[in-house]
Amino acid sequence: MLERNIGGGSTVGLWRISTDALAGSRFVVSPMAETVAGLAAFGGQHPTSASQREWLATHLPPFRDRWGADPFALPFLHTAIRPRWIADFLVKPPRTAAPTFAEELRALADTADAEARAQIAEDLDRPMPPVLLEPGLVGRAVELVDWVWRHTVEPDWPRRRRVFEADIVARTERLSGGGWAAVLDGMRPGMRWLGDGRLQINTYDYPPRDITGSRLLFLPTTGPRGWVAWEEPGDVHAIVYPCTGWLADPGARRPPAALARLIGPVRAEVLTLLAAPKSTTQLVALTGHGLGSVGGHLRVLLDAGLVRRRRSGRSVLYYRTPLGEALAAPR
Structure with a gap:
């Protein structure tokens, strides 16, 4: 997606949202969102936060040892996760209030190879790497994502989950004092609540997207920008946003x-x-x-x-x- 994921596959600058959808929105802690943020950092084509750079110093050497010579991993990362783009099947919105990594990985694994390949190819300005045209694309992606979770995210997941939960508490308390504008303004770069049912997702000039009747989720990660995501027919939309800096910086605590x-x-x-x-x-x-x-x-x-x-x-x-x-x- 262009800026839909760091925008996701479509590009959007404005969402039109009903009062009921906004009132029914919820914060969700997603293990997969944090794992994909780690994949983006390993791929090296997205900006990284201070906490991610500390994390990379520890985990990039073993990642290279395991995946550096793999014919699939780096072509996949550099094509499915590009500047302002993450393929949709990697960032499906969670369907439960407290998703486990296993549940979210199953949703990824349920994607057909042809569907995943089409999402990777969307707006791609160069030929698809031949290895991504081979059968078993999603299965190999699942293996890579699962490795990143088990070896680099899961060992630190209890602390990260507490950090995200504290960020959610802070934003919820801000909602009670200043309304949705206080919560949404600056949640991620370029994002602002404009009032009258209009949520600016980014500063790009794209047609608005009407998400009336959709469930809206907010997912914190340690990445510096975040992304947005949805699955057609579009009954769930998610905004992945960077966790507040002082919470996400382990050294500060x-x-x-x-x-x-x-x-x-x-x-x-x-x-x-x-x-x-x-x-x-x-x-x-x-x-x-x-x-x-x-x-x-x-x-x-x-x-x-x-x-x-x-x-x-x-x-x-x-x-x-x-x-x-x-x-x-x-x-």
């Missing part, structure tokens, strides 16, 4: 070792995460600790004068005091 020894590892983690104000719910999602545990540690940090709190709309946000800033500063 590691507490100093000395601080962990001084006040304990969980309190040090909470204090480090408060580099920007956060609610208790966000901290629970980020840390994976229970509400009672996080609340108890916040009370200790409050009593010690390391954090303060303030109300923002319906949420209570915690933030570091100057003393907390000094303690949490990297050494």
